[in-house]
Amino acid sequence: MDRLESLRVFCQVVELNSFSRAAEQLELSNASITNHIASLERHFGVRLLNRTTRKLSLTDDGHRCYQRAQRLLGDMIELEDTLQGSRATPQGVLRIDVPTVISRIYLAPALSRFTARYPDLTLRVNVSDRMVDMVEGRGDVWMRIGELKDSSMVARRVYQTKNICCAAPDFLRRHGIPATPQDLTRFQCLSFIHPSTGQNVPWTFSKGKQQIEWTPQTSISINHAESLIHAASSGAGIVQLLSLSLNPAIRSGLLTPVLTDWSTAGPPVSVLYHHSHQLSAKIRVFVDFVTELFAEIDLAD
Template sequence: MDRLEALKVFCRVVEFGGFSRAADKLGMSTSSITNHIAALEKHFNAKLLNRTTRSMSLTEEGRKCYEQALRLLEDMDELESSLMQSGQKPGGSLRVDMPSIISRLYVAPALPRFMAAYPDITLKITVGDRNIDMVEEGVDVLIRIGELPSSNLVAKSICKTSYICCASPAFLEKHGVPSHPEELAQFPCLSFLKPNSRQLRPWVFEKDGEKLQHVPQTLLAIDHVESMIEAAKAGAGIVQHMSVSVAEPLRAGLLVPILKEWSSPGPDVSVLFQQQHHRAAKIRAFVEFAEALFARASAGV
């Protein structure tokens, strides 16, 4: 028995929640999966899995085996990466998932540079904001905005954001400019409608240690950030959103920042990937590309 291979199969069975799903993902027969697990149990002289026709669970010995096998496999991956990939040219298929606003405003316009630098990488990008299982969906790198759920993934911040209030020049010429967040109640404002809760996102402000929240009273609330920003550019009202979302129209003069001294820190933009893949040349290449991309954006390049 190849114990290392058997441990890999065992870990995939646990992660995919069953023999047949693991067999489909690994391109193996169910009987082969069963043989690997049986050989492990015989070698360790311990039952690793409790199985019924409807469910599967780890025994106490199986839990210990899974936790230690993960560490062993990660160490082996790191060893292989350090020996084999240190001088390896990045190549192969790379699947990346990211929010639509990050894709449209930042990543997509820069892809020609990435493709020219790494012609051996076949890049597959999916765009969305939903929580996904990277292993289940075969994703190599995630880009996410905001608080990250607890996981075994490596998370690396690539951009600090802030919340900015702004409006179109024509709107400000017509309605005037508020000098304090409390004055916003007198102005037409555009609200972001949280897609899941359908609640309005409160606006946040911070100045000299003082923090304020304001829920705009508005006739227009939108659950799509880019549509809300387009409405603001057209003069529909004042908007507050993250700097990464409004940077482009601000640079173009289509929106004008207001209440700048009340700017509040926003969520980070982060890249996430699996620990065992952190030395893979293609993943390292994309992470470095994303870091440089947001460094250029922050510098206004």
């Protein structure tokens, strides 16, 4: 049995934490996956995985094997890219997992540019706001909003969001423009309801050493950011949301930022992939494309 292929199967089992999910990802039978792992264990003379009906975990030898196998597979991908010229022509299926707001506003409108550059790639994009452990899902590359805790992934930050206050131009003409966060008590404000807690999300402000957190007393609270933006654009009041969601309405003139000198940093946007995939041509070109895409946003801000 091809030991390099067996190592690739082993890494996939570890990263997906499942024999059956690895079989699905690699389009192999469960029996074939089992045979690959058994072949490696016979060859090395050690047990690589602890397996029960409910749990799968690496042994100490398995952990060492996984670390070395990642580097070995990465070197092989780099060698293949160099000799076969696949850096210029990435091929195959690229599975992407992305939050709704990023897909709708940024990624989906740009996919035609990406596929025009790389016509030999087939994209399978999963759009979801269900934040599951990335090893549980099928995918090659993930985009995430927020601070990252999973050290087993390679991550590149591509965008730093901001918390921005905005209102419709007509609303500001009729009611005036707040000069400080304290002025907001005189204005109708719109609140975002946190989907997990059911509570209105506090607004944050920062200027120099001054840090302010304030929760508006409002007659309108909505748990859907896009609906909240539509309400603000219609003149219902001032809203504070992430620049990630607000950028299109600001650029189109539907909303005007206020209190810009009090804006605070929001969560970052990152693109992630497994260590063993870091030199893959299809991963590399997608990560570079996303970095370029969000750099364009920064230039427009």
